[in-house]
Amino acid sequence: MEISHFWNKKTEIGYFFHFGKDTHNWTNVVQTIFDSSFATAAKMIYSHRSQEKKLIANYHTHTIRCNHAQGTEEEYIERAIDIGLKVLGFSDHVPQPYPAGYTSNIRMGMNELPEYVSTLLSLREKYKGKIDILIGFEVEYTRAYFDTLMAELRKYPVDYLIQGQHFVPDEVNGRYVGFKTDDEENLKNYVDFTIEGMRTGVFTYLAHPDLINYKGDDETFQRHMKRIVEASLELSIPLEINMYGFLDRRNYPCDRFFKMASDMGASFVIGCDAHRPDFLRQPDKISEFMDFLTRNGIKPGDNVIELRDWRTVKR
């Protein structure tokens, strides 16, 4: 049995107990703990908390297939082991079933999907006992292509999906969310669409929730973005603090979002969003990042989260 937690300022912490492949949340396992040994469980919590500044998991990792990342999978894995990770989840940009004639240059093609999965499956075997390799995808929710995509992904042993809403409503007909805007309508559409995606029930967490590059005032920004935090609380979807965006000095992660989310009692997960092996880093080695967390009332944990069973969701 392994105990893990992610962070929550209000409740201090949310624990999950992993029994092999099955996961149970705190309330489900309280009886189990009493039945086994509460003393043992408490000690394990303590040992995790005593080193709580170190991540042992990262679920946001890319591969060269997306055309804007570098390094081999083994270089990412070796780097992850070097910095002390026990779990490395690959979540490359998902291939999308776009219409014939439209080619995306920021993701793998549908024809690369089997090889992505088989490569990671064989690396999982190779590194067994050293690090757990998970197979995931970073997925945009769309209205036009989502059901087709889910049906395709179900053919493969994909462990989890994270939502990364880079486009509204989609890449073919939409707008890139990271472009600067002072139009409240763009902000509102991003929030509405992101929540629609969260409600599909397939996503383990929401990557860079504050990707929207809204240049307007804080009050307007927070009035809309608050709804994403409310949805994350209602649906138990942790919000990602994106380390790549921070190191690249992008508009995300931003204080005006994470201060609000933290005050509202949201749960968080750090995502390295590694597009290069050396982007896998421990936050406590980056003092500015630690300052960001501290001033927003967020404490680092081991970063292990419960994976959502996306396969059983009817879509």
Ligand SMILES: [Zn+2]
């Ligand atoms: Zn990317």
Ligand SMILES: [Zn+2]
């Ligand atoms: Zn990413």
